[in-house]
Amino acid sequence: MLVLLAGIFVVHIATVIMLFVSTIANVWMVGSSNVGTISTGLWLLCNKTCTQLPVSSRDEASLKAVQAFMILSIIFSVVALVLFIIQLFTLEKGKRFYMTGAVMLVCWMCILIAVSIYTARFTGTMVYSTNPHHGYCFILAWICFCFSFIIGILYLVLRKK
Amino acid sequence: LPGLHIFAIALALEVSVGKTNTVTALNNSNVLLPCTFTTCIGFQDLVFTWYFNSTELVADPAPLPLQIYHGKIKNKATEPTLIWHNPRVEFVGSTTKKDNNISIVLNGVEFSDAGKYTCHVKNPKERNAQHNATIFLTVVHKMVETDNTVTLIIVGVVGGLIGLLILFMLIKRVVLFIIKKTQDGKKECLVSSSGNDNTENGLAGSKAEQKAPPKA
Numbered sequence: 001m002l003v004l005l006a007g008i009f010v011v012h013i014a015t016v017i018m019l020f021v022s023t024i025a026n027v028w029m030v031g032s033s034n035v036g037t038i039s040t041g042l043w044l045l046c047n048k049t050c051t052q053l054p055v056s057s058r059d060e061a062s063l064k065a066v067q068a069f070m071i072l073s074i075i076f077s078v079v080a081l082v083l084f085i086i087q088l089f090t091l092e093k094g095k096r097f098y099m100t101g102a103v104m105l106v107c108w109m110c111i112l113i114a115v116s117i118y119t120a121r122f123t124g125t126m127v128y129s130t131n132p133h134h135g136y137c138f139i140l141a142w143i144c145f146c147f148s149f150i151i152g153i154l155y156l157v158l159r160k161k
Numbered sequence: 162l163p164g165l166h167i168f169a170i171a172l173a174l175e176v177s178v179g180k181t182n183t184v185t186a187l188n189n190s191n192v193l194l195p196c197t198f199t200t201c202i203g204f205q206d207l208v209f210t211w212y213f214n215s216t217e218l219v220a221d222p223a224p225l226p227l228q229i230y231h232g233k234i235k236n237k238a239t240e241p242t243l244i245w246h247n248p249r250v251e252f253v254g255s256t257t258k259k260d261n262n263i264s265i266v267l268n269g270v271e272f273s274d275a276g277k278y279t280c281h282v283k284n285p286k287e288r289n290a291q292h293n294a295t296i297f298l299t300v301v302h303k304m305v306e307t308d309n310t311v312t313l314i315i316v317g318v319v320g321g322l323i324g325l326l327i328l329f330m331l332i333k334r335v336v337l338f339i340i341k342k343t344q345d346g347k348k349e350c351l352v353s354s355s356g357n358d359n360t361e362n363g364l365a366g367s368k369a370e371q372k373a374p375p376k377a
Binding site for chain 2: 061064065067068069071072075106110
């Protein structure tokens with residue numbers, strides 16, 4: 001039981017770190033162009049130096065939504081981590097980690113919304129480059145999506161010993 | 162003399178352009194370029210100059226800074242006197258008040274006016290101490306308002322969730338309270354019923370049955 005708890009804790013911390021990396025690094029889409037490889041993220045477009053991300057006016061609202069929900073998912077995953085540690089010490093025996101599980105599932109929803117909007121709107125064509133493909137941040141975000149769901153459900157099912 | 166040189170720096174005159182050294186102006190408007198100076202031992206026959214160094218024109222060798230305003234102040238009790246100025250530049254400062262303000266206003270800003278503006282001050286009373294400060298002017302077609310949609314979404318969702326949580330707790334408390342109140346009536350009946358529990362007797366009976374077969 002303790003092993004399971006430790007495992008979940010490690011996966012939770014890994015999820016938080018991956019969410020941070022995915023939101024901050026600007027490698028959601030990668031493409032090649034005549035000046036080298038260009039990567040775009042949620043905030044900047046990077047070649048050797050980074051400049052503001054060019055976004056068409058109809059995609060502006062979608063990008064803002066993706067940014068907001070990725071930040072929200074980070075906030076909620078960190079809050080769930082802190083809540084887990086608090087509940088570990090204050091919960092009575094036999095009770096479940098409802099609060100932590102609920103917050104983790106909210107975090108899962110936020111990631112779902114963010115990556116869905118990004119996949120729907122920004123996959124496909126990329127400015128200034130040919131052959132665009134997804135970068136590691138996009139993959140990390142989807143991995144965090146799976147992990148956060150599993151962790152959320154596990155918190156709801158786990159009983160304190 | 163090196164000692165006196167350090168002394169001069171310690172008592173130096175200081176020029177400041179405010180908290181930020183960048184100014185953005187709309188095309189065809191008038192822009193204020195702020196500048197104030199402070200002295201430790203007062204000033205006499207102080208000379209101040211505004212220079213302009215264009216970042217728009219790129220020439221080799223780089224062009225010298227252009228003088229756009231040159232003024233002189235006798236002492237703290239008098240306002241500055243003009244020596245020379247570019248016709249588009251207007252002096253709006255005042256040195257008789259608490260802080261020595263030598264700001265200028267540039268009228269009819271054009272795109273070619275973008276660049277570095279230096280406010281230079283020389284004080285003969287402090288052994289000709291000099292100091293300057295620069296402002297960077299950018300000229301834009303249209304003023305862009307800062308966009309805070311992302312902040313609004315985040316604050317909205319977090320606030321909404323906290324509100325839902327509080328609402329949920331309140332409803333839970335109220336519902337439990339109501340249930341407790343309605344069950345208080347029923348509890349009277351349970352207390353008055355017979356003391357012995359059927360379950361306990363059942364368990365005892367089953368224990369006796371289990372003990373019998375091993376003996377046999």
